[in-house]
Amino acid sequence: MTSDAKTPDEYISQLPEDRKGPMSELRSTIRSHLPEGFEETMSYGMIGYVVPHKIYPDGYHCSPELPLPFMNIASQKNFVALYHMGVYANKDLLNWFTGEYPKHSSRKLDMGKSCIRFKKMDDIPMDLIGQLCEKMTVQDWIELYEKNIKKMS
Template identity: 30%
Template sequence: MTAPDPTDIEEYLAGVDGRRAEELRLLHSVIRTSAPGFAPVLVESGGAPLLGYGLLPYKSKSMKQPSEWPVVSLAPRKNYVSLYISAVIDGRYVPEIHADRLGKVSCGKSCIRFKRLTDLNLDAIGEILADLEKRWRAGEKLYGEH
């Protein structure tokens, strides 16, 4: 996959409706500031594009061939925003590890869902992403077979 033209990212963000667009722009800025080494990329997931960051080699147990997947990705939904942090540290997904620090959100294994950006602890997200980028630069494997 090649890096998207910056206008593609802008078009993606411009295609989001209302308050969600402003929230995604702010979160995009937090991600880019906290983990500048994770380059933005548009990826398809279930027929809907995601705005991803830090495309890395990935292979799950069910995959026959390795692929690539972003460490972090954003997806606007009808009633909330999903922030995916797909990295695994010590056998646990990062959102699970930090669930108590993330604010008034709903956490899955790799997914953080929130209705309003003010519900998400942006300082914690910034710290978590900066740590992930530091680990990545040090050569730590952020993905593994799950």
């Protein structure tokens, strides 16, 4: 589910009551742990964290007018989703995350390539999400992105 909200605050305000708290806490966790340089915005109808054009003028290769995406959070129909492109693009980071997850949650990890799904709102491992956010700087992400994009070219 995507939103037509223009700001992250508006996005949160439009959520059902049972999602406002967990999404606000997740957003706060990300904002307090994400390295300097990433910018919060609305992206693809979700709350997004991007590398702005002032840092990476080339933007996203699929749509250069858009800033380079890094993370998104969204309240979907049956779960809260965290989309993290670094986990998708960096096998070491993926291995770290999947190894750490059981130390922070008794629930089975529900994960796609870049999407981590949380079905129980009271069991989102905020501490682990904070640690994940700290693992990759803007420069780390740009270098990894460019390395992977050049492989595709």
